[in-house]
Amino acid sequence: MRKDIEEVGQTYGIENWSAGYFAINHQGNLTVTPTKGTGPGADVYELVRELVEKRKVSLPILLRFPQILGTQLHRLCLAYEAAAKEWDYTAGHFPVFPMKVNPRREVVEEFLREGVKQSVGIEAGSKPELYAALSLEQPPESLLICNGFKDESFVNLALLGVQAGKRVILVVEKLNELKMIMRCAKQAGVTPWIGLRAKLYSKGSGKWASSGGESAKFGLTTSEILECVRLLREAGMIDALKLMHFHIGSQITDIKRVKNAMKESARVYAKIRQMKVNVEYLDIGGGLGVDYDGSKTTFEGSINYSVEEFANNVVYTIKTVCDDEKVPHPHLVTESGRVMTAYHTLLVTSVRDEIETFADDIPTATIDDDDAQVIFELKSLLDGVTGKNYREVYHDALDEKDELHTQFNLGLISLEDRAKGEVLFWDICKKVSGFAQRAGVDEHEFDELKRILASKYLCNFSLFRSAPDSWAINQLFPIMPIHRLNEAPDEYATLVDLTCDSDGIVDHFVDLKDVKQVLELHNYEDQPYYLGIFLTGAYQEVMGCYHNLFGIPNEAQVVIDTEGRAHIKKIVQGSRISDMLTFARYDAPQAWENFRRMLATRVAAGELDAARAEQLGKQYESDVTRSTYME
16 A cells, blocks of 8 residues: 555655655545654645534635744755855845735744744835835844835835834835935935845846846846945945845746856945945845756756755855955845745645546447448547557548548538547547557657546636636646545546636646646546645735636645644635625625615516515525635
8 A cells, every 4th residue: 555655646746846744644645744854744634624524614725834934944044054154154144034925914924933033034025015014023133125116105114114123124226216215314314224236147047037137127237336335425324235135036946047146246245345335234135946846957847956055055155255355244135935935835626527528428439331431430440449550540540530520511421420420539549548658658649649638627716816827827836636645546637727717727737757738636526536736835825816706715724733633723714705896896785786676676577576586685695705616
C-alpha cells in the first residue's frame, strides 16, 4: 500500500512543490504540517469532512494555515542571519511585508506578531493600504515603506504616521514626487525619512522580467537621482535620505539575474555614500520566487535556487561591492511577499459533475448493409487496430473523418450516417490512445488526442475568484485530490469552473518535465470527491474578481497542534447573494418589491393563485441569504 501511495505522490509531485508542508498519510489522505519537523501532520480530508458534515460549511472552502506564515517568515530571516554570519556582514536585515500580496488583516497581523524579534515592517503602495497599516502595531524598529505613485493626500497620510511615531519612509518614484514631499513636509512641520528608487539596467527573469530594466514603470534615472540629492542638500534635508530602493521583478527564476542586480544596486548605494550622504538602508525589493511546479529550473513556474541560496548571494554580493568601495554595509530591506504567503492557503473544491464530451457515453454504432462506404471504412479501421499499427490507423481515421464531413456537407449522407461515423471515429481514437499510452509514446499528436479524450470535471468554484493568475497569465498551481491517494488514478481530466466563461477552465498542470495538459484523477462516482488547489496565498485573494457575481468562498482558519490535531479557530462566511447584489449596486428590498409586483400582476390576471404568489415571494426574499456557489 505504501508503494502505491508513493507512486500516487510522484504523479502529483507533492514532495517537489510542497516545501514539506503537505504529504500523504497511510489512509491515502492529504496531511498538512505547518511547523515543519514538529510532529505528525493533520488529516486535511477529515478536517474538510468536519467542516462540511458537522459545521455545515459549504464548499468551496479556503483553508488558511497561519502557522505557515510564521514558518516561512522565520525561514527567510534565518537565511539572512546565517548569510550575514558566514560573510561577516555587519548590518541588519529588515523584512517588510508588501500588503499588495495579501492585504487580509489576519495575514498582516500574523507577520507583525511573529516578527517582533526580526522587526518585521509593512510596505504600502496605495492610500487604502497605508491607512490600514497606520492602524497596526509594529515593532519599534520596524519600517513602514511607502511605495507607488503618490499625491498630496498620500504624502500627508504618511506624515500622520511619522507624527504617530512610526518609522515611515516615503520612496520617491519620480522627480516631481520629491518636490511635493518637501512641500508637504514643510507645511506639516515634519521631516520624514525619504528613499529613492533607482531604475537599474539589470532585469529579472520570468513572467515579470519587464518590470525591471531601463524601460521599467517605476524608478529614477541616474541623472534624476543626482538631481534629488541636489534638491535635498539645497533644502537642508539631505539627512532625511535614508534608503535606496530597487526592484527587478517578481518571481525571478534565475539566480544569475539576482547576482547581477545586486552588484549594480550595491554600486549605486556605494556611490551615493561616497557623496557624503548617510544612506542607511538598501531595499532590494521582492523577486524571491516560489517553486510552483517543483522542477527547480528557470521555467516560469519554478526557480533554480533556494531561499538560503538567494540570501547568500544577496549578502555576499553587496558586502563584496561595499568593501571594495570602502563604504559601510547597508541594512538590507526585503519585500519577499510571495514566498512568505503562497503556501499558507489551500482552496478545497468538490467535483459536482462530469461534462459529457463527444467521446463519452455514446451508443455503439450498428452497421447496416446500406450504409455509406465511409462508414464501412471506419468500422474496418476500428476492428483492425493493434499495438503495431495504431499510428497508421489513427492517420487513416483522420482522413475518413474528413471524408465523412465532406459527404455530409454535399448532402450525400444523412444526419444519422454522420452520427454513426463519428461514433466509430471516437471509438478508434479511444483504442489508439490506449495503445499509445501503454507503449509510453511521448508525441504531440497523441498527447493532443489524450487531451481531447479527457474527461471534463465540473468543480464548485470560480477560477476568476480564487486562482485568477491561472487564467490571466497561465500561472501553474499544483492541483490534486485530498483523499483516495492510496488508489491509482484511472482518469485523465481537465477542470471547469461554475462560470459561464469558456476561459473558466484549468487545462495545464504541474509536471517535473513539462506542463501536463490533463490531470490524473479518480473516476467520479457521485460520491464526494474533493480537490485542492495549492500555493494560492500570494496575490490570488486580492486579485480575484467577481465574474458572474461569484463571491468570496467560505474560509476556515486552522491551527495544528504538536499531536497533529487540527483546531478550527475561526470560520468566515463567504459571500451571500445579498453581498453580491450590493456589490453590483442592486437594492435587495427594491428587488423584492419588483418581484412581488410581477407576481401580483399574474394574480390579477387570474394566472396565479394568491396564496402561491405569497409563497413564491417569500422564497425569493429568503434566497438572498444563500451562497453564490453550489450548495
